[in-house]
Amino acid sequence: MPDITILGEAQLRSLVPLDLDAVGQIERAFLSLATEPVVMPPVLNLALHGRHGEVDVKTAYIPRFDSFAIKVSPGFFGNAALGLPSLNGLMLVLSAHTGLTEAVLLDNGYLTAVRTAAAGAVAARWLARPDARRVAIIGAGEQARLQLQALMLVRRVEHVAVWARDAERAAIYAADVEQRFDVRCSVASSVPEALDQADIAVTTTPSRVPLIHAHDLHRGLHITAMGSDADYKTELEPSVFDAVRYVCDRLQQVRTSGELAHAIRAGVLPADATFPELGEIIAGRAQGRTGPDDITACDLTGTGAQDTAIAVLALERARAAGAGMIFHNDMTR
């Protein structure tokens, strides 16, 4: 049996930083989704009733890779009280030739965080105005930080406005950003105030009520909505669909667990409403922004294709660096 490479979070953090290589890897994954016979089954969701926990399992086979990932993402919302992260998990890398396990990436959710932020950068690269400088960040958690960091790889960010339900966390976020990125960051007292001057807005919350309404929008704005990945989460009020050019990561997913799901349930759009996927825009098969005045919105629910892409990158780099623990697993059958 071939050996198995086991990597921990610290190693994976150093092997796969959030940089332009990661953004490029995720961009190509979106391109593959639109242009290759990628196989990406619906997400497996296990809800642990009474435990305030759930697990998502995502996977995708991208034909050009020799490996594919199976990603396990638990979310346990009582963990914070125990001093543990709510989101954690790991990725398995299997050979696309034999199905044998090649690697166990014990990333505690780090690679998911990177691939999610990288997707935000891809969305902004293809949909935000090229001259976008002012960013609104809605939410003040880990993705609020990483999405901003990713945006800075693809646009010259000169000002950040942050809004979060918890004003204290927003203030901490603003101080962190100013110190770390040497950019002005103001705390907004409302979502509309945060959006007011923004060229790009990124929503990063697990909100169950819409945060952005059609009347909050202005010409030229791009919104990346990355918070919703379940049917009970939403950040965009259905009226927003009338005002924006809407793009999604995977149509099949947003119909059931993205912003589109809510617009469909609200009766604003039919159940088979069709919108371009980000990969189709990258491939030149669909149009995103047509000019500086368009308002664009990209709905990111997170795809197994991103997981496979980031996991393959991690394993390639680990092998090149000779990193990781090698587990010899006897085959005794």
Added chain:
Amino acid sequence: MPDITILGEAQLRSLVPLDLDAVGQIERAFLSLATEPVVMPPVLNLALHGRHGEVDVKTAYIPRFDSFAIKVSPGFFGNAALGLPSLNGLMLVLSAHTGLTEAVLLDNGYLTAVRTAAAGAVAARWLARPDARRVAIIGAGEQARLQLQALMLVRRVEHVAVWARDAERAAIYAADVEQRFDVRCSVASSVPEALDQADIAVTTTPSRVPLIHAHDLHRGLHITAMGSDADYKTELEPSVFDAVRYVCDRLQQVRTSGELAHAIRAGVLPADATFPELGEIIAGRAQGRTGPDDITACDLTGTGAQDTAIAVLALERARAAGAGMIFHNDMTR
């Protein structure tokens, strides 16, 4: 972050032999399915088109356990030509309290083989005649061996007849069985010949055409059909449903990927045909065999509940024995 226990196939083989404890653990998992609010989502299936490979992911949350398993089962049918097993895989054990990874069981499919054979023993224990002595095994692969070994834990087997498509493999099987178990084992020249004198028949093949027809059956027989776990596999001809008391592991699964799926597609039964589950019989909520002349059949497609039960047993034993490699995974967030 809590440490992660990593166990390989050799350790798992010694920690979890196929014995009455394993059978009891699986029996209680069936009981849980019938009596507890077990959460068991549909199987995630990834088909790697053009690679002759697929992966199933199974999971289940059983409330009485503090952990649950996520089991990854690849099947790559070109592996034999490479000298590699077609079936392999691994199990992850996660905390039901926090979702954190507790263990990675690199079992290469061993635990799946054990829990599958153990389920066969549970089926025979509850459905075969108490005085059953003669066994027909259809197929000559790993499960043909393990199912027989499991049966011997619950019935006093005095004679085995084996039939396999490849007569040479059947002959090797018979010689192995006689040497290993000290029981007579004859090679049958046909399935009906194998069934002729049997009290219990176990079908263990990936056949795409039915192997057992209604006219092959005789009074008192019990059949465990464990080969079919996908919509293209079948071992029982739909006419068998008229002749037997049919029991399944999970109704929702057999309707789409078990023997019942074929009977439904053949129009012999309606899509919502309802039959008892093995757990309901164990719980006394449904009736299996009512007397020595009944013909019973148990359709086993394999459940995530079995995976969680066997993985929990493996981890308990590993902890008690201090077995496995401990992986310290820094939490740096």
